[in-house]
Amino acid sequence: MNGYLNIFFRSVIFILILFLITKVVGKKQISQLTFFEYVAGITIGSIAGEAVTGLEKNFLQGAFGILIFGFVTFLTDYFSLKSKKFRDIVEGSGTVIIKEGKLLEDNLKKEKYTIDNLLTLLRQKNVFNVADVEFAVLEPQGKLSVLLKKENRPLTPKDLKMKMPNEKEPYTIIMDGKIMDDALRWSGKSRGWLYTELEKMNATLDNVFLGQVDSYGELTLDLYDDKIKVPQPQQRPLLLASLKKTQADLEIFALSTECEKSKAMYQKNATLLQETIAKLEPYLSK
Template identity: 55%
Template sequence: MPDWSVIAIRSLGALIMLFLLTRILGKKQISQLTFFEYILGITLGDLAGFISTDIEANYLHGVVAMLVWFLIPLVVELLALKSKKMRQLFEGSGRVMVKEGKVLEDNLKKERLSLDELLEQMRGKNVFNVADVEFAVMETNGELSILLKKENQPLTPKTFGIKSVNEVEPQTVVMDGDILDEPLATIGLNRGWLTTELEKIGVSVENVFLAQVDAYQQLYVDLYDDKIKVPAPQGKALLLATLKKTQADLELFAAATRNEEAKLMYERSSQEMASVIDSLTPMLRG
């Protein structure tokens, strides 16, 4: 058998084995590498490359080496899940780098981190002034977690006592001029609805590069020709206006009727409608 075919077969086997081993070890290998996992990843990759190209070496020996480098970390990880001391031993622990706007120089030295590197990581979190920071912690994966001082934290609806709602993921219903039926069905719509909405804004499906529908059945369209302006969706505004008009009509009916029972009914319905409008306004104006 030619050498190139042997290398191809060995490489394929090593690739499959490496893929399976890293899948078992979990996605943490990719997203949150600790020192131990960093060493593990380098070694497994090196072993895979070695047994792939060194045709004179015993393939089985390389496989055994990879299994050893896989099984020991797997056992360590299982032990770390059950023991905090094991986690601290193999993964380390977070270290405070900034406290109440003051940089802790001793902790910088312990992490072998320069002030420039600390400031660079802070800028990566959109923090440019150390004095704005309440706490900054260097996590075990090397990421810097930052808690701003209360007065420097971004304002939220909760700050003003405004009710907010959880947003639902928009569905992509047109991509590259093709209608996607499954996302349409997910939000309870069909091609007829989509065609009607596109006709309202004078656009054909073939001219649509991307179209998305949000939880309020508002259609957002991006055309191939960026020079063509598409009207902004008005579904929320129209619904809010309709609700307010309904409340106004109920108040008008209450003022116009001479029947006391009907008057009370209209007034009660108007109050209920006002309550509905108050609860829906954060959604319909967002």
């Protein structure tokens, strides 16, 4: 029984040691590993396992070995931040695989990647034709960064010279049927506003699984009862429709009146309103 108790205490102590080392080294050790970090992580785990279960080994020596590897990893990351050359040696650098639509076979062989490996990485980027790629870099972590040729890239509002509104993060103001008062305050809303919006949507607070306020200040809900369909916010589409109707009415008034002064006034305001609609439509059409 003493042996099992000894393993228990060893396990707890080594878990704490590994946790502290991971906190010192940083999040990078558990996210995108370099070659060195990968080797160091495996070695630390092996030493910990041997120190925990290898009762014939020296406990303090195992802990000391882990501390050494943790310290070396910490120093490596520290000097990597200070020196670009050192960082390139330890972490590696990106390798260009495709340039100007041309596959660089020598670089591919240098990284010991086959054509099948490259095609697999491209398919993971939803690219099935090498000829569609303008530029591709194999990152040190083994991931492929791809830049498609201009004619193969998705069309964006910038390409159409359209001005789009800035998006803000949504605020989660209801979670599991409870109001998140801090988030509600950060969104610039009050409980009175929230209860009014819930009443408009025929929803009760207890039945709301998730409620969020978007960047336009509109409330969206997800209910516990999936059979109940929540009406979508209509304020912006209704406002856009009202503006377009008003602009159309002004044009009709300009055509129907015989007074030249009134005709000019209606036409002028119709033009101004049309320009305003063109500016606001990206904000109101969503």
